[in-house]
Amino acid sequence: MNNVFVYCEIESGKVADVSLELLTKGRVLANTLGCNLEALAIGHNLDGIEKELAPYGADVVHVADAPELAPFRTLPHAAIICGLFKEEKPQIALFGASPVGRDLAPRVSSALHSGLTADCTSLEIGDHTDAKSGTTYTNLLYQIRPAFGGNIIATIINPDHRPQMATVREGVMKKEVAKTPGKGIVKKIDASKYLNDTDFVVRIIDRQIEERKINIKSAPVIVAGGYGMGSKENFAILHELAEVLGGEVGASRAAVDAGMTDHARQVGQTGVTVRPKLYIACGISGQIQHTAGMDGSSMVISINTDPNAPINKIADYAIVGDVMEVVPKMIKYYKQNSK
Amino acid sequence: MKKTLKIVVLAKQVPDTRNVGKDAMKADGTVNRAALPAIFNPEDLNALEQALVLKDMFPGSEVTLLTMGPGRAAEIIREAMFRGADGGVLLSDRKFAGSDTLATSYALSRAILKLNPDIIVAGRQAIDGDTAQVGPQVAEKLGWPQITYAEEIVGTEGDELIIKRRLEHGVETVACPLPLLMTVNASAPDCRPRHAKRVMKYKYAKTASEAQEASTDYDDTLRKERPYLNITEWSVADVDADDAQLGLAGSPTKVKKIENVVFAAKEAKRLSASDSDIDSLMKELIASHTLG
Ligand SMILES: Cc1cc2nc3c(=O)[nH]c(=O)nc-3n(C[C@H](O)[C@H](O)[C@H](O)COP(=O)(O)OP(=O)(O)OC[C@H]3O[C@@H](n4cnc5c(N)ncnc54)[C@H](O)[C@@H]3O)c2cc1C
Ligand SMILES: Cc1cc2nc3c(=O)[nH]c(=O)nc-3n(C[C@H](O)[C@H](O)[C@H](O)COP(=O)(O)OP(=O)(O)OC[C@H]3O[C@@H](n4cnc5c(N)ncnc54)[C@H](O)[C@@H]3O)c2cc1C
Numbered sequence: 001m002n003n004v005f006v007y008c009e010i011e012s013g014k015v016a017d018v019s020l021e022l023l024t025k026g027r028v029l030a031n032t033l034g035c036n037l038e039a040l041a042i043g044h045n046l047d048g049i050e051k052e053l054a055p056y057g058a059d060v061v062h063v064a065d066a067p068e069l070a071p072f073r074t075l076p077h078a079a080i081i082c083g084l085f086k087e088e089k090p091q092i093a094l095f096g097a098s099p100v101g102r103d104l105a106p107r108v109s110s111a112l113h114s115g116l117t118a119d120c121t122s123l124e125i126g127d128h129t130d131a132k133s134g135t136t137y138t139n140l141l142y143q144i145r146p147a148f149g150g151n152i153i154a155t156i157i158n159p160d161h162r163p164q165m166a167t168v169r170e171g172v173m174k175k176e177v178a179k180t181p182g183k184g185i186v187k188k189i190d191a192s193k194y195l196n197d198t199d200f201v202v203r204i205i206d207r208q209i210e211e212r213k214i215n216i217k218s219a220p221v222i223v224a225g226g227y228g229m230g231s232k233e234n235f236a237i238l239h240e241l242a243e244v245l246g247g248e249v250g251a252s253r254a255a256v257d258a259g260m261t262d263h264a265r266q267v268g269q270t271g272v273t274v275r276p277k278l279y280i281a282c283g284i285s286g287q288i289q290h291t292a293g294m295d296g297s298s299m300v301i302s303i304n305t306d307p308n309a310p311i312n313k314i315a316d317y318a319i320v321g322d323v324m325e326v327v328p329k330m331i332k333y334y335k336q337n338s339k
Numbered sequence: 340m341k342k343t344l345k346i347v348v349l350a351k352q353v354p355d356t357r358n359v360g361k362d363a364m365k366a367d368g369t370v371n372r373a374a375l376p377a378i379f380n381p382e383d384l385n386a387l388e389q390a391l392v393l394k395d396m397f398p399g400s401e402v403t404l405l406t407m408g409p410g411r412a413a414e415i416i417r418e419a420m421f422r423g424a425d426g427g428v429l430l431s432d433r434k435f436a437g438s439d440t441l442a443t444s445y446a447l448s449r450a451i452l453k454l455n456p457d458i459i460v461a462g463r464q465a466i467d468g469d470t471a472q473v474g475p476q477v478a479e480k481l482g483w484p485q486i487t488y489a490e491e492i493v494g495t496e497g498d499e500l501i502i503k504r505r506l507e508h509g510v511e512t513v514a515c516p517l518p519l520l521m522t523v524n525a526s527a528p529d530c531r532p533r534h535a536k537r538v539m540k541y542k543y544a545k546t547a548s549e550a551q552e553a554s555t556d557y558d559d560t561l562r563k564e565r566p567y568l569n570i571t572e573w574s575v576a577d578v579d580a581d582d583a584q585l586g587l588a589g590s591p592t593k594v595k596k597i598e599n600v601v602f603a604a605k606e607a608k609r610l611s612a613s614d615s616d617i618d619s620l621m622k623e624l625i626a627s628h629t630l631g
Contacts, residue, residue, distance in 0.1 A: 071511075074475075074484070074485055074487075075484060078479075098507060099487070099488060099506050099507050102471050102472075102487075103475060103485070103487045103488075104475075105472075106440070106470075106471075106472035106473075106474075106475035106476045106479075107475045107476070107478070107479045107485065109441065109472075109476070110441060110444060110475070110476040110479035110480060111479050113441065113591065114591060115439065115441060115590070115591025115592040116440070116441075116470075116472060116592070117592060118469065118470035118471065118472060119469065119470070128595060142595070143592075146469075146600070147467070147468060147469050148354075148356050148372065148467055148469070149356030149357060149466055149467070149469070150356075150600065151356060151372075151599070151600055152597055152598065152599055152600060153597070153598045153599075153600060154594050154596070154597050154598075155594070155595045155596040155597075155598075156592050156593065156594055156595065157592070157593050157595045158591050158592050158593070159593060160591065161591040201484050201515055201516060202484050202486065202513050202514070202515045203499070203513060203514045203515070204511060204512070204513050205501065205512045205513060205514055206510075206511070206512040207509070207510075207511045207512075208509045208510050208511075209506065209508050209509035209511075210508050210509050221630070245630055277629055278624070278629050278630065289357070298629075299629055301620075302607070307609075312607050313607070315607040316607060316608065317607060317608045317610055317620060318607040318608070318609050318610065319610045319611070319612060319616070319617075319620075320609065320610070320611060320612070321611060321612025322612065325612050326612045326617065329612070329614060329617040329618075330617055330620075330621060333614075333617050333618045333620075333621040333622075334621045334624075334625075334630065336618075336621075337618070337621050337622050337625055338621075338625055338630070
């Protein structure tokens with residue numbers, strides 16, 4: 001009762017990074033609150049799944065395993081979660097702000113009338129005194145999120161309803177093995193208790209999921225190209241710099257839309273959130289939708305012909321110049337100096 | 340499958356948060372929200388297009404735009420009519436103010452029950468609240484299945500609609516009988532443009548409140564002769580909603596604090612493209628262990 005729950009996304013037997021990131025965060029929250037961290041795994045062929053979740057701090061792993069539960073469909077997963085939550089009464093429930101989480105969590109929050117905060121960038125425990133009634137609430141979840149296209153940051157609370165539900169995007173929280181692993185005690189869910197035939201009205205006819213090959217999220221250095229790169233061919237120089245520096249190539253949406261590179265490399269509000277040690281923005285103007293995905297970088301270097309490009313406002317170093325001139329020099333001088 | 344469908348499109352009028360120009364910035368570097376132009380939420384235009392595609396597939400179907408908002412939100416109803424919608428409903432009442440997504444979904448679901456559609460088409464996400472929660476929550480309130488991130492209505496198979504969804508790393512095609520709610524992704528086709536004849540026909544369409552304000556003999560007669568110029572306006576009482584589930588009181592989530600993001604002018608170190616500048620930069624990065 002009153003524990004912290006994390007819904008774990010599983011695609012072809014593999015737990016999504018975002019779920020492990022949430023377990024890492026959930027562990028910290030549970031420690032602060034002095035309660036358990038419980039993971040929820042719904043799908044098929046989940047034998048041994050607790051071994052993947054316990055290292056990140058899961059004390060208990062609730063497992064619903066049946067062929068009709070994979071691949072993910074909203075209604076059966078929502079029905080199981082609602083049923084379980086009514087019995088377990090979690091105080092906090094976290095979901096990935098992924099296509100699955102953003103489809104599922106609102107449905108669950110509506111059914112439980114519990115409130116849901118989308119796309120949190122920070123989760124903290126704190127107290128609150130209601131200005132009108134004077135009532136004081138202790139140990140609430142502060143759900144901190146950007147809204148208004150990133151122009152404001154709101155702290156949202158759910159004083160009176162449980163569970164306090166939030167979604168968090170992939171890459172926003174750190175994924176870290178817990179100092180002391182959780183016990184990973186498996187509790188089998190009897191899913192048939194919660195499911196009706198009507199939960200299966202949506203039939204999946206066809207599914208084409210590509211394995212994600214490009215993973216810029218964990219790269220320590222990101223060399224990102226924007227529309228100012230001019231062409232797909234010019235992007236090659238960024239790959240060269242990234243390789244020399246031990247990093248990956250990222251991109252702005254304008255560059256992706258122009259077909260200069262793959263969508264998987266897109267950084268920003270509708271791409272991935274990254275926070276490398278070093279972010280080199282090449283021919284990127286620095287619109288808020290882009291910077292929202294990279295302003296947590298430890299250091300930012302911009303290369304732009306426009307000395308007044310907005311990206312320079314968040315850059316540590318602003319190189320005013322043509323990318324095609326600057327990038328080759330960076331490669332040359334890095335090689336010279338690193339020997 | 341029915342021959343004709345009653346289709347409701349959910350749409351929201353939003354401040355254009357995408358390109359915040361200089362005139363919308365306050366002196367302290369924060370955004371002056373009131374100065375942003377009010378627009379048709381972009382993905383709701385994608386939703387309208389899918390509704391019109393359905394109407395093309397099922398001739399004789401009726402597309403109604405439903406929006407909850409202040410009086411001026413009637414603008415997007417007219418816009419939808421110019422592009423092919425048959426009419427619209429403005430859900431407007433002070434009691435809706437301060438609603439979170441759950442209270443919004445409840446209010447919308449009350450209006451939907453009154454409209455009694457076969458299918459609801461919503462946008463995936465609004466660009467101001469940015470939650471993408473309203474679609475799934477409306478579906479839950481109605482007890483209907485939801486098909487999120489829809490990109491294309493592929494066709495029908497018996498009693499089922501076949502819909503292609505865009506996922507993070509691929510696509511999924513699903514089949515589902517009506518009634519259903521779908522939310523449409525930005526990757527779906529753009530909305531067809533305004534149609535000149537429809538603009539002529541509907542440009543004087545108004546809600547009762549707007550008509551009252553603009554009342555002239557000419558306008559009043561026009562409205563009597565052409566009932567399609569009357570945009571329906573509903574209040575809380577009209578949709579028989581429970582006050583306790585609306586507005587701030589009906590919202591489980593409370594905004595504790597709002598901070599404006601200040602685009603602080605942190606001073607960047609300015610460098611040129613010269614060999615010496617780039618050489619010393621690379622030396623600095625190596626010395627500070629940022630690289631290597
Ligand atoms: C700073 C801030 C943060 C907020 N954070 C949260 C939060 O985390 N959780 C929460 O529950 N609420 C939150 N809200 C409240 C929320 O923005 C409002 O409830 C809003 O009315 C609906 O949410 P949305 O804009 O996110 O819409 P979305 O859920 O993104 O909209 C999805 C689709 O639903 C339909 N739709 C949405 N609103 C309407 C409408 N008024 N009329 C017709 N159709 C509509 C449209 O088709 C739209 O494309 C926040 C508000 C602010 C100002
Ligand atoms: C809902 C929504 C979501 C979005 N999500 C994202 C997102 O996730 N990620 C994202 O990136 N964008 C996103 N965008 C788009 C975003 O608003 C910008 O349009 C985009 O980031 C601009 O990309 P850019 O900086 O590459 O292009 P531009 O703004 O065109 O900038 C090009 C820059 O290159 C410079 N330049 C030109 N030539 C050279 C040269 N030879 N050498 C050096 N510099 C040069 C120019 O001075 C300019 O500053 C989103 C927009 C919306 C509305």
